[in-house]
Amino acid sequence: NVILAMGTQGNPRKLGVPGEDLPHVLYRLVDPAEHRDQDLLVVGAGDSALEIAIALSDENRVGLIVRGTEITRANEVLTKDVLSRQATGQLTIYFSASVKEVYPGYADLTVRGDVTRVAAELIFLKLGADAPRKFFESIGITFSGTGKDSRPILSDVHESSVPGLYLIGAASGRDLIKLGMNQGYEVIEHLMGREVEPADEAVLKERLPYWEGTVRERIAMLRKRAPLLAAADEQQLRETFLSARVREYRDGEIIIRQNDYTNDFLIIASGRVELWKKPEKSDAEVKLVDLTAGNFFGEMSLISGRRRTATARAVGDTRIIEIPRKAILKLLGAAPRARALVDQAFLLRAFGGYLFPGIPEAQLGQLVELSVVNNLPKDAVVFREGEPADAFYLIRNGMVKITKTSGEKEVVLSYLVAGNFFGEAALFSDADRTATVTTIFPSDLIKLSKRDFNNFLGAHPDLRQAPLQKLEERRIASLIADATPGSGNILNDLIREEVVMGTQTLIIDEHKCIRCGNCIAGCEGVHHDGQARLSLTGIKFYNLLAPNSCWQCENPMCMLDCPPDAIVRDPRGEVYIKSNCIGCGNCERNCPYDNIFMVHKEPKRSIFSWVASLLGKGHKNDVEQTVAVKCDLCRGISGGPACVRSCPTGAAIRLTPEEYRSTLEELVITHGER
Numbered sequence: 160n161v162i163l164a165m166g167t168q169g170n171p172r173k174l175g176v177p178g179e180d181l182p183h184v185l186y187r188l189v190d191p192a193e194h195r196d197q198d199l200l201v202v203g204a205g206d207s208a209l210e211i212a213i214a215l216s217d218e219n220r221v222g223l224i225v226r227g228t229e230i231t232r233a234n235e236v237l238t239k240d241v242l243s244r245q246a247t248g249q250l251t252i253y254f255s256a257s258v259k260e261v262y263p264g265y266a267d268l269t270v271r272g273d274v275t276r277v278a279a280e281l282i283f284l285k286l287g288a289d290a291p292r293k294f295f296e297s298i299g300i301t302f303s304g305t306g307k308d309s310r311p312i313l314s315d316v317h318e319s320s321v322p323g324l325y326l327i328g329a330a331s332g333r334d335l336i337k338l339g340m341n342q343g344y345e346v347i348e349h350l351m352g353r354e355v356e357p358a359d360e361a362v363l364k365e366r367l368p369y370w371e372g373t374v375r376e377r378i379a380m381l382r383k384r385a386p387l388l389a390a391a392d393e394q395q396l397r398e399t400f401l402s403a404r405v406r407e408y409r410d411g412e413i414i415i416r417q418n419d420y421t422n423d424f425l426i427i428a429s430g431r432v433e434l435w436k437k438p439e440k441s442d443a444e445v446k447l448v449d450l451t452a453g454n455f456f457g458e459m460s461l462i463s464g465r466r467r468t469a470t471a472r473a474v475g476d477t478r479i480i481e482i483p484r485k486a487i488l489k490l491l492g493a494a495p496r497a498r499a500l501v502d503q504a505f506l507l508r509a510f511g512g513y514l515f516p517g518i519p520e521a522q523l524g525q526l527v528e529l530s531v532v533n534n535l536p537k538d539a540v541v542f543r544e545g546e547p548a549d550a551f552y553l554i555r556n557g558m559v560k561i562t563k564t565s566g567e568k569e570v571v572l573s574y575l576v577a578g579n580f581f582g583e584a585a586l587f588s589d590a591d592r593t594a595t596v597t598t599i600f601p602s603d604l605i606k607l608s609k610r611d612f613n614n615f616l617g618a619h620p621d622l623r624q625a626p627l628q629k630l631e632e633r634r635i636a637s638l639i640a641d642a643t644p645g646s647g648n649i650l651n652d653l654i655r656e657e658v659v660m661g662t663q664t665l666i667i668d669e670h671k672c673i674r675c676g677n678c679i680a681g682c683e684g685v686h687h688d689g690q691a692r693l694s695l696t697g698i699k700f701y702n703l704l705a706p707n708s709c710w711q712c713e714n715p716m717c718m719l720d721c722p723p724d725a726i727v728r729d730p731r732g733e734v735y736i737k738s739n740c741i742g743c744g745n746c747e748r749n750c751p752y753d754n755i756f757m758v759h760k761e762p763k764r765s766i767f768s769w770v771a772s773l774l775g776k777g778h779k780n781d782v783e784q785t786v787a788v789k790c791d792l793c794r795g796i797s798g799g800p801a802c803v804r805s806c807p808t809g810a811a812i813r814l815t816p817e818e819y820r821s822t823l824e825e826l827v828i829t830h831g832e833r
């Protein structure tokens with residue numbers, strides 16, 4: 160027998176861009192102490208990239224280049240460490256970024272679509288490494304496929320397709336020390352003729368409790384049922400299931416609710432699920448789709464970062480595998496075929512729900528192949544008023560504004576968040592664009608060209624009626640909106656000041672406000688620490704004030720890097736801070752709208768410590784502690800937000816995005832102040 164444990168370090172992945180062979184591009188960091196006061200770049204978002212960036216950032220100016228919009232693959236401790244270093248300015252993270260070209264002393268990066276030149280005395284590439292495939296195949300080892308993510312095919316005991324040749328460690332695709340050690344132990348035990356149970360077996364049996372057999376057998380059964388699981392390998396699934404749970408639902412029980420802010424990803428292990436949606440301004444639910452065992456749902460919130468777009472109900476007894484957002488993102492990052500399936504379902508369900516409600520997904524598959532994803536930076540013009548209309552768009556994530564020129568001025572007609580469509584008139588008419596669309600934040604847009612859409616309808620004439628009806632509804636709604644006089648200016652202000660990010664924004668009508676201070680007193684009164692979560696400073700437009708008080712953002716930046724995960728969001732959307740806050744201040748720095756307040760918490764004092772402090776012998780627990788506080792919409796207190804309840808004139812109101820346009824328009828018009 161031969162055990163191969165030769166690692167992957169001899170075969171590092173490369174960038175494939177001009178200049179990467181220059182001598183200042185390195186694959187290894189020997190000793191961080193060798194570097195001081197240098198401009199350094201680290202490329203990658205796995206554990207080793209983060210470790211290097213952290214090690215170098217104490218004494219150097221370090222930029223970490225991350226391809227995605229967030230760090231999902233690395234372990235949590237390292238992720239939190241780099242994020243908090245970024246928050247304190249110790250290093251810079253370039254998200255949605257890649258290296259375009261390398262030059263001596265600097266590099267051109269593409270960051271959210273824009274090219275930026277940054278200083279780089281050294282560049283560390285940490286893009287992972289691959290098994291020496293050519294060599295392995297030359298000695299007869301077969302792989303699971305031809306793609307980059309394929310691995311050598313191994314038996315339960317890590318024996319390759321060559322009898323007596325075992326593979327362990329990174330070269331077998333298991334790139335963690337503990338995994339490699341477990342494999343080595345298992346191979347030796349096997350060769351010694353002893354049965355051995357994998358180290359994670361007992362925990363995983365608890366995580367997958369409803370089935371019989373070993374974890375390997377349970378996973379094999381689930382992989383047979385769910386194509387998404389079959390697209391990942393057993394080891395990846397073992398890691399994912401460590402943080403998942405399986406729940407049983409009875410017939411009719413709600414699994415997720417439309418408009419909730421939950422973001423677990425859900426796979427139907429057995430039973431059936433129906434997805435129902437309540438369209439805007441309607442009380443009646445419409446059934447979207449019937450999902451059977453092996454299907455998944457929850458991809459809309461996962462990809463767009465928004466609220467649930469549908470309610471899911473169990474049909475008969477149903478078992479659901481619930482995978483937390485971080486864990487599923489990690490799995491999708493490591494298993495490209497699984498990622499493609501999720502992306503495909505997102506598109507199918509988004510197109511289906513909007514243009515072809517009630518049409519089975521199977522008939523819409525071709526639409527997915529015809530769509531392309533455009534990654535656009537902030538302030539990018541998607542198309543301009545007057546241009547030929549040639550495509551239709553779906554916002555995968557991000558936000559856009561729709562504007563029109565009126566005389567010399569640009570008037571904002573509306574803004575659209577992830578999950579919405581625009582440009583649909585192009586699909587059925589030859590008219591030019593009647594408005595300009597610009598991104599407000601970096602956005603991923605899915606584009607379907609008019610030509611491809613018409614070819615698709617040509618092949619499926621029976622599907623023509625559904626989108627036509629939908630487009631007519633939209634056209635009428637936009638005519639009504641356009642007829643509302645002057646609404647554009649208010650929307651423009653809301654977008655410029657980013658108030659549109661809020662889902663429950665406090666607005667004070669200054670014409671009605673008599674400066675009694677009851678809103679602040681009311682807020683102080685309902686919190687046990689007596690601290691107001693509101694200050695009468697903030698963003699002013701016309702006679703309105705959006706005071707400094709949490710807006711409960713659609714995508715809360717404050718939650719990005721809380722080391723103890725103390726700042727969280729509940730399913731109804733309220734962002735609140737738990738008692739384990741350590742007062743690091745990251746959330747205060749991350750909130751772009753100054754809506755978090757750091758306050759001193761009174762130490763808990765007993766009569767003894769009070770006497771001791773009088774004698775000058777205070778205990779260390781008596782030291783004042785700083786914690787973060789923010790508005791949580793008076794969570795858990797009946798009657799709703801105290802500020803609104805305490806205002807004697809009705810000047811303080813909380814608005815949802817649906818209410819911004821009509822309510823603010825009315826408040827401004829009522830007082831004739833434009």
Ligand SMILES: Cc1cc2nc3c(=O)[nH]c(=O)nc-3n(C[C@H](O)[C@H](O)[C@H](O)COP(=O)(O)OP(=O)(O)OC[C@H]3O[C@@H](n4cnc5c(N)ncnc54)[C@H](O)[C@@H]3O)c2cc1C
Pocket residue numbers: 164165166167168169206207208210327328329330333334335336337339
């Ligand atoms: C920067 C960095 C940080 C990491 N941090 C962590 C961490 O915190 N925790 C964790 O669990 N994992 C971490 N890893 C991953 C971990 O290092 C690997 O999973 C582990 O080292 C793999 O062990 P291995 O024995 O398979 O390969 P290796 O450790 O690479 O060992 C392979 C050995 O085989 C030798 N070899 C190669 N080819 C031949 C040949 N033809 N003939 C003879 N010898 C040969 C090599 O010289 C080497 O000594 C990190 C990796 C990197 C790069």
Ligand code: SF4
Pocket residue numbers: 708709710711712714715716717718734749750751752753754755789
């Ligand atoms: S604290 Fe700031 S970032 Fe967080 S939800 Fe409120 S307004 Fe948004």
Ligand code: SF4
Pocket residue numbers: 720721722723724725726736739740741742743744745746747786787
């Ligand atoms: S101050 Fe508290 S809530 Fe805010 S990030 Fe730090 S620990 Fe989390």
